[in-house]
Amino acid sequence: MEKVFSYIREHGMICPGEKVIVGVSGGADSLCLLILLMEYKSQVPFSILAVHIEHGVRGEESLADAAFVKNFCDEHGVECLCESFDVPAIAAEKKISTEEAGRLVRYETFERIKETQKADKIAVAHNMNDQAETMLFHMARGSGLAGAGGIRPVRDYLIRPLLCCTRAEIEGYLKEKNQNWCLDRTNGEPDYTRNRIRHQLLPVMEQELNPKVIPHLAQLGWELQKTEDYLEKIAGQLIKRGTGWQEESVRCLVQEFRKEDRLIQERAIRICLERAGCGLKDLGRIHVEQILGLFDGQSGRTVCLPGGWTAERSFEWVRIRKREVEEEDPDAELYFRQISVPGEISCPDGVLKTEPAFFENEIIPRNQYTKWLDYDKIKDNLCLRTRRPGDYLIVDQKGSRKKLKEYMIQEKIPANKRDQVLLVASGQEILWVIGYRINEAYKVLEGTKRVLKLEWKPQMQKEPDFS
Numbered sequence: 001m002e003k004v005f006s007y008i009r010e011h012g013m014i015c016p017g018e019k020v021i022v023g024v025s026g027g028a029d030s031l032c033l034l035i036l037l038m039e040y041k042s043q044v045p046f047s048i049l050a051v052h053i054e055h056g057v058r059g060e061e062s063l064a065d066a067a068f069v070k071n072f073c074d075e076h077g078v079e080c081l082c083e084s085f086d087v088p089a090i091a092a093e094k095k096i097s098t099e100e101a102g103r104l105v106r107y108e109t110f111e112r113i114k115e116t117q118k119a120d121k122i123a124v125a126h127n128m129n130d131q132a133e134t135m136l137f138h139m140a141r142g143s144g145l146a147g148a149g150g151i152r153p154v155r156d157y158l159i160r161p162l163l164c165c166t167r168a169e170i171e172g173y174l175k176e177k178n179q180n181w182c183l184d185r186t187n188g189e190p191d192y193t194r195n196r197i198r199h200q201l202l203p204v205m206e207q208e209l210n211p212k213v214i215p216h217l218a219q220l221g222w223e224l225q226k227t228e229d230y231l232e233k234i235a236g237q238l239i240k241r242g243t244g245w246q247e248e249s250v251r252c253l254v255q256e257f258r259k260e261d262r263l264i265q266e267r268a269i270r271i272c273l274e275r276a277g278c279g280l281k282d283l284g285r286i287h288v289e290q291i292l293g294l295f296d297g298q299s300g301r302t303v304c305l306p307g308g309w310t311a312e313r314s315f316e317w318v319r320i321r322k323r324e325v326e327e328e329d330p331d332a333e334l335y336f337r338q339i340s341v342p343g344e345i346s347c348p349d350g351v352l353k354t355e356p357a358f359f360e361n362e363i364i365p366r367n368q369y370t371k372w373l374d375y376d377k378i379k380d381n382l383c384l385r386t387r388r389p390g391d392y393l394i395v396d397q398k399g400s401r402k403k404l405k406e407y408m409i410q411e412k413i414p415a416n417k418r419d420q421v422l423l424v425a426s427g428q429e430i431l432w433v434i435g436y437r438i439n440e441a442y443k444v445l446e447g448t449k450r451v452l453k454l455e456w457k458p459q460m461q462k463e464p465d466f467s
Contacts, residue, residue: 001173004036004161005043013159016045018120020159021110024050024073024080026065026182029125031072032170033162035179037123038076047079049117053109054084055102058185065182083109099194114157126151126160129167132217133197144285145231149224166214234260235267243272249321250276254295257318265292276320278309286338290381294318302390302427304383306336323388339382339424341452349422350458352384352434359451364444369457371432373442375450380426386419393430394441404430411436424454 008014014037022037024030037048052069054062066082073080091101110122131150138147153163162170174181205213242256250272257265266288273283283306290303294313303311304323311320337345345352356375364372391404408418424432432438434456444451 001036001039003164005040007153007164008040008159008161011153011159013123013154013161014040014044014046014121019047019049019117020121020123021049021051021114021117021119022123023106023110023125024052024069025125025184026052026069026072027125027184028171028174028181029127029162029167031179031181032174033123033125034072034078035174035177036161038078049113049119050078050080051110051113052080052082053106054082055087055105056085056089057087057098057102061185065184068182081113085109121157121159123159123161125162127162127165127167127170128218129198129202129214131163131221132202132214133194135217135221136197136201137194145224145228148221149228150218150221152225163218231264231267232271235264235271238264238268239271242268244317245276248277249319251317251319252295254313254316254318257295262292265295272320273309277322278305278307278320284338286381291318291320293380301380303380304336304385304388304425304427310388335422336383336385339384341382345384347384347422348459349420350456352422352424353453353455353457355453355455357451357453359444359448368435370453370455371438372444373431373438373452373454374444374448375452376448377442378426378431378452382431383425385423385425387421387423388428390428391423391425391430392428393433393437393439396440397443399441404433407433407437422456 014020020037022030022034024034034048034050041048050069050073052066054066056062066084070080070082072078085105087102087105088098090105091098094101094104096104110124113119114122135148135150138150141147151160151163153160202214210216238256238260242253244251244253252269252272257268260268269288269291270283287303287305291305291311294301294303294311295318297313299313299315301313305311305320308323309320310323311318335347337347339345339352339354341354341356343354359372387404387408392401393404393407394400395402395407404423405418408421413421421436422434423430424434430439431442432454
């Protein structure tokens with residue numbers, strides 16, 4: 001109890017006179033949280049509103065848990081609200097897992113009740129075990145420093161007073177008080193990723209590596225969080241002095257960014273992307289690296305980003321902004337996939353395979369869906385995408401440019417089909433209009449040393465229909 005009280009004070013979680021919503025499922029963690037906060041009221045005056053959310057997953061068991069929470073609150077004079085949802089139906093409608101749907105329902109409900117009840121804080125019962133599980137889950141998925149740091153004790157008005165305790169400590173506390181709790185059988189089902197980490201991975205780590213692996217992981221998480229905060233602070237200073245902002249657009253001053261270490265540059269770029277309105281969900285490390293590559297590139301070089309965004313070097317600036325779709329189809333859906341070499345990309349229209357090889361002056365066969373390019377002439381990363389404004393290709397050995405739009409008109413591709421044609425691109429330069437021609441600047445010649453083989457296999461082996 002004193003450990004939790006000290007943790008609450010250390011992080012300034014609850015102030016006198018505040019109203020705190022407490023999420024109570026009836027399990028050991030949330031029941032322990034409610035009891036401890038009821039005790040903490042003797043030291044700091046504040047009010048508690050318990051909220052129980054019934055997920056509609058376990059039938060009578062789920063309803064029994066709701067009744068248990070309501071009876072407990074009634075016995076101890078705690079105000080309680082119970083709400084029910086059909087989480088499996090919500091998961092099916094949103095095409096997400098039941099686990100994710102349940103999480104969304106819980107937090108949306110907490111937020112709504114916070115507004116209607118004019119509450120100040122929302123307390124949830126994540127503990128040290130949850131911290132370790134979250135860190136392992138994020139690291140396995142390839143998350144960056146922020147994800148590897150796991151759960152924070154305070155995020156805005158969301159507080160986690162039990163994050164300093166292990167699950168064993170929590171259950172031991174309840175047993176000392178002779179307080180029973182509800183058991184959720186879904187917590188043991190292997191269908192959920194977190195359960196596999198909890199019941200399979202962590203026990204092995206405790207037995208084979210170190211019995212204190214959970215507190216050690218939690219300590220690492222807190223250290224990573226402090227490191228993250230410091231880096232955010234330095235990146236914020238760079239953004240303050242080295243950027244200019246407009247609606248859905250940010251300009252980064254090359255000279256200022258070059259003064260900082262690359263780690264700070266990467267972090268600042270991510271912050272800029274998020275603030276400008278470019279969601280980070282589909283952005284990977286490769287996209288951030290491509291943007292940073294523009295700081296050493298020539299003026300006019302461009303990087304295409306997911307979600308209809310672009311980054312462009314313009315003299316002393318790198319500008320990140322939302323792209324405009326051509327007027328022929330303002331509602332066109334933009335397609336973008338990063339190309340790996342060697343690699344394979346599957347999409348609804350077919351499969352693109354890439355393979356590097358050494359060239360020995362053999363005859364290059366003419367094939368509509370297999371092309372060979374001079375690999376050494378390709379300086380930037382390639383992507384498979386649909387057209388963008390400003391796209392062009394080189395059409396002869398003199399280096400003559402032709403706008404992609406003009407080329408498509410020349411080839412008599414109907415306007416309503418042009419946004420469906422897939423392209424192999426490097427920035428705004430098109431290397432291959434799939435099913436049509438390649439860029440003459442990358443044509444294999446007698447002096448070519450390495451070639452890049454691009455092979456397109458249309459879906460069901462059918463040729464594109466542009467009629």
